[in-house]
Amino acid sequence: MTSPALLSDDRLFPPDPTERAIARRLYAHVRALPIVSPHGHTDPAWFAENEAFPDPAALLIVPDHYVFRMLYSQGIPLESLGVPRRDGKPVERDGRKIWRLFAEHWHLFRGTPSRMWLTHALSETFGVRERLTAGSADRIYDRIDGCLRQPEFRPRALFERFNIEVLATTESPLDPLVHHRKIRSSGWSGRVITAFRPDPVVDPDYEGFRANVAALGEITRENTATWSGYLKALANRRQYFASLGATSTDHGHPTAATFDHSPGECEALFQRALEGPLAPEDAERFRGQMLLEMARMSVDDGLVMQLHPGACRDHNPEIFRDFGKDKGADIPTRTDYVRGLKPLLDRFGNDRRLTLILFTLDESTYARELAPLAGHYPALKLGPAWWFFDSPEGMRRYRETVTETAGFSNTAGFNDDTRAFLSIPARHDVARRVDCGFLAKWVADHRLDEDEAAELAVDLAYNLARRAYKLDD
Incomplete structure (x- = not known):
């Protein structure tokens, strides 16, 4: 049985009814404003080459130190998450295996901002409507992988x-x-x-x-x-x-x-x-x-x-x-x-x-x-x-x-x-x-x-x- 992963429209707003109503009205002024991102570390090659992202794990797990540091803290080797070694020794290259391992440990991210960011990406960018679990991992992987093959998901x-x-x-x-x-x-x-x-x-x-x-x-x-x-x-x-x-x-x-x-x-x-x-x-x-x-x-x-x-x-x-x-x-x-x-x-x-x-x-x-x-x-x-x-x-x-x-x-x-x-x-x-x-x-x-x-x-x-x-x- 799957659970919906839809995001609440009132997420992060105050629980007090008066304050929540005000927050909703204020948010209406900023929700659709353009994003100004004046400092970051994304790869300019993505936008220069505009090639498709290779797979869900390469996009969402392998480059994100917020994700793999949590998994490493629970004893999961970085090699199994596809993080490249300096000496070139083998690491996991199968994106699906990396994704499955990540999904099995999704519970570790409860209460972290990474959980909010990833849930937002799954729901708002890829239209995922079920919670990530070991049982749903392959379905969600296939949905994201299918999206990444489409031109509207290029950088x-x-x-x-x-x-x-x-x-x-x-x-x-x-x-x-x-x-x-x-x-x-x-x-x-x-x-x-x-x-x-x-x-x-x-x-x-x-x-x-x-x-x-x-x-x-x-x-x-x-x-x-x-x-x-x-x-x-x-x-x-x-x-x-x-x-x-x-x-x-x-x-x-x-x-x-x-x-x-x-x-x-x-x-x-x-x-x-x-x-x-x-x-x-x-x-x-x-x-x-x-x-x-x-x-x-x-x-x-x-x-x-x-x-x-x-x-x-x-x-x-x-x-x-x-x-x-x-x-x-x-x-x-x-x-x-x-x-x-x-x-x-x-x-x-x-x-x-x-x-x-x-x-x-x-x-x-x-x-x-x-x-x-x-x-x-x-x-x-x-x-x-x-x-x-x-x-x-x-x-x-x-x-x-x-x-x-x-x-x-x-x-x-x-x-x-x-x-x-x-x-x-x-x-x-x-x-x-x-x-x-x-x-x-x-x-x-x-x-x-x-x-x-x-x-x-x-x-x-x-x-x-x-x-x-x-x-x-």
């Missing part, structure tokens, strides 16, 4: 169906951006832009850092064996990214520490970084100096700067050894923004030419540090609840802890920050529903008039992200 068609107005991917400075060039020359109207992620050439602890810096010099024809040449090369690549639509940079540093050293100190530190591994404190000084240098460049070229600190990357050495980066083993850490950002803010915090969007994995900093900082410095904006907190409860905690100090206009709306293409409409729908529920409570409490709440709902879903990321320019 560009889904992009248009999802009503995506703009989508930003994220690339290394060493990336030639051939897929973005191909998209731009194809005549397709979809707006897919890149974002500049300099971590491989600004973090001395990054794997291959010294070779990456040398490659940066070759690409730009600048002498990256000197501090001045290295900075010129980075500025050169930023301009190249901007020429292909980039409006932002993205920085995934371990901390929010920044430093403002003299040019001589920077040259000496840079030379030590090129010679060999730096001591941990020197590596931190170098990364922190580079955040300040990136802010200076953003003042010059106008690219919006995003800082995503506070993740202990690749915490599981065995997983990193066998499967590489971004395999679900990144763990949040405590982050100090007040002291860490002070050198950068002393230089640029009052400069309206800079937009620095801050994210956190340390929720304790919302009310104590981030909201007060963004509520004062013109250069700062707060990014939405991120990564582990990209969830209904995480979003509610975010609004409850930052709004009274930072207001709404010092936030940057919502961005989905995902590799999972089909989760994009689901994530934006969750954010819109949670925000409408939050605003409905304020209307019911007589803290806002409903017309004000309706304006705010549109801002949070659409306008703030466009303005923060300069997507109107």
Whole structure:
């Protein structure tokens, strides 16, 4: 016997009848708004080549670290889920077997945002009307597989169906951006832009850092064996990214520490970084100096700067050894923004030419540090609840802890920050529903008039992200 998997129209709205009625009315203003996705990690090759996705497992399971980290936590090997190994050793290639294994463990996702995103994709994108179980796995697999063979389920068609107005991917400075060039020359109207992620050439602890810096010099024809040449090369690549639509940079540093050293100190530190591994404190000084240098460049070229600190990357050495980066083993850490950002803010915090969007994995900093900082410095904006907190409860905690100090206009709306293409409409729908529920409570409490709440709902879903990321320019 099967159970319906239809989504309730009132999902995530407040249970109180008065607030729920208000939330419904507010949601009506934002439900059909275009999706603005200014930061993410989807593959630009999907939109450049516009080829059919290979099978349901390759689309929904193998690339999604939210999915396979949960299964791995319950003892399921990543090889059995088709996650490629670095050494090329065999992993499961049969999409149906991977899907069956996933379906057998669907119960593990109860209470997680992954369950909501995947249910939304199954129901709204593929028209699935039964709950995923071991018994329904093959029927659902066949339905999705049949859909993926049709032209209306190719990447560009889904992009248009999802009503995506703009989508930003994220690339290394060493990336030639051939897929973005191909998209731009194809005549397709979809707006897919890149974002500049300099971590491989600004973090001395990054794997291959010294070779990456040398490659940066070759690409730009600048002498990256000197501090001045290295900075010129980075500025050169930023301009190249901007020429292909980039409006932002993205920085995934371990901390929010920044430093403002003299040019001589920077040259000496840079030379030590090129010679060999730096001591941990020197590596931190170098990364922190580079955040300040990136802010200076953003003042010059106008690219919006995003800082995503506070993740202990690749915490599981065995997983990193066998499967590489971004395999679900990144763990949040405590982050100090007040002291860490002070050198950068002393230089640029009052400069309206800079937009620095801050994210956190340390929720304790919302009310104590981030909201007060963004509520004062013109250069700062707060990014939405991120990564582990990209969830209904995480979003509610975010609004409850930052709004009274930072207001709404010092936030940057919502961005989905995902590799999972089909989760994009689901994530934006969750954010819109949670925000409408939050605003409905304020209307019911007589803290806002409903017309004000309706304006705010549109801002949070659409306008703030466009303005923060300069997507109107």
